[in-house]
Amino acid sequence: MKKVQFFGMITAIFIFLLALYLPNSFYELFITKERLNNTAASLNPKTFQGTLLQDKMLTDPKFLPIFGSSELARRDTFHPSRFFMGEKNEFTPYLIGRGGSQSLVHFLDLASLGDGIKNKKIVFVLSPQWFIRRGINNTHFSPNYSALQTYSFVLNNTINRSIKEQAAKRLLTLSIIKKDSLLVTQLKALTSTNKKIKFKAFVEKPLAYTYFKILEKKDLFETVIMDPDKNFHLTKSKYEDLPWNKVAKAADKIGRSQSSSNHFGINNKYYKKYIQNRLVTFKNSKRNKSYSVSPEYDDLQMVLAVLKQEHTKALFISVPVNGPWYDYAGFPKKVREVYYKKVKKQIEDAGFQVADFSSHDYDKFFLKDTIHLGWKGWVYVDRSLNKFYSVNQTPPTASLNHNRY
Incomplete structure (x- = not known):
């Protein structure tokens, strides 16, 4: 009887370890195209804080990953996820991010994907308000932090050593990272020459790897087995089959009717809820602000470095601010121009395309609110x-300029 119990226990342990250490590629076999379509626009944090669905998505050229924030x-109706839904369209946008998802958050995601983004096309939407003087803070980083992606980054030996060291130093400044002693040891080993720290990291590495595998299986359970987005659906835009100039006219007409209560071109509902009764308090409220100096530039540089290492073909979207509103708030155009030019040069110097829309910050109905x-x-x-998506080319150096149709 004891032999039977012992054999049963050994079998159970073997099955557990097999399930734990099976590669993600095995579980990806059970992810259908329908499942990916359901998650493509859901903006469910479990989806983009994991890796399993993103890994699978990147194997299908019909998906175009779009990294951004709020x-x-x-x-x-003009949002890419609704505009590119018809059968004639060649790609499906796959949204990755939410409010507070800035360069550092996306860096960890991209670094965790590794070879998955090699030679693939991605889109990265830049928000000027990321580039404040303090950069991303704990309030915005913590809810968007992925332990799985961070452990994946730390344990990935193919990432350039200098990138890993820079990222490790940056991560060690954040409070949520400091709470994970196992991770802190691994990060410190990347930035230190101290033999005791390196030896401790070496000893603890099997534990870190096992925890990483547990996080992978948690990702499997939450995003694939539970299938949280199975009932998520969007309606198709009725404008997608029109010529571009007519689509723009339709957007102009809708924007005009939905922002009729103010001269800033801000959506009526947003204006009434957040601005109307406090308008006077916003006057010159940004007069001492600037987007020209920020840790965000260094965080963005890490994104550029990992994309360059993987030969990823990336398009960066440079979003403007609402010019009339920023003028009212005391943040003049000449100060905004410093940011627009600086971030564009940084990206182009790394060899990537920029769809530069900075000249549209006075264009009515280009933005829905202030940003x-x-x-x-x-x-x-x-x-x-x-x-x-349509142009098949190597990673470019020239800038796109779609200022006019």
């Missing part, structure tokens, strides 16, 4: 995405 949730794309802005972005 603008991705503005899914009006988020909407109406006509999405139309210009849609056109850039369509062109970028």
Whole structure:
């Protein structure tokens, strides 16, 4: 009887270890195209804080990953996820990010994907408000932090050593990282020459790897087995079959009617809820602000470095701010121009394309509020995405300029 129990226990342990250490590629076999379509626009944090669904998505050239932040949730009729839904369209946008998902968050995601992004096309939407003087703080980083992606980054030996060291130093400044002693040891070993720290990291590495495998299986359970997005659906835009100039006119008309209560071109509902009764308090409220100096530039440089290492073909979308509103708030155009030019040069110097829409910050209905794309802005972005996806080329150095149709 004891032999039978012992054999049963050994078998159970073997099955557990087999399930734990099976590669993700095995589980990807059970992820269908329908499952990926359901998650493509859901903006479920479990989806983009994991790796399993993204790994599978990247094997299908019909998906175009779009990394961004809160603008991705503005899914009006001109939003890419609704605009590119027809059978004639060649690609499906796959949204990755939410409010607070800035360069450092996306760096960890991209680094965790590794070879998955090699020679693939991705889109990266830049928000000017990321580039404040303090950069991303714990309030915005913590809810978007993925332990799975961070452990994947730490344990990935193919990432350039200098990139890993820079990222490790940056991560060690954040409070949520400091709470994970196992991770802290691994990060410190990347930045230190101290033999005791390196030996401790070496000893603990099997534990770190086992925890990483547990996080992978948690990702499997939450995103594939539970299938949280099975009932998520969007309605198709009725404008996608029109010529681009007519789509832009339709966006202009809708924007005009939906922002009739103010001269800033801000959506009526947003203006009434957040601005109307406090308008006077916003006057010159940004007069001492600037987007020209920020840790965000270094975080963005890490994104550029990992994309360059993987020969990823990336299009960066440079989103403007609402010019009339920023003028009212005391943040003049000449100060905004410093950011627009600086970030564009940084990206182009790394060899990537920029769809530069900075000249549209006075264009009515380009944004839906003070900072988020909407109406006509999405139309210009849609056109850039369509062109970028359709052109088969090596990682470019020239800038796209879609200032006019």
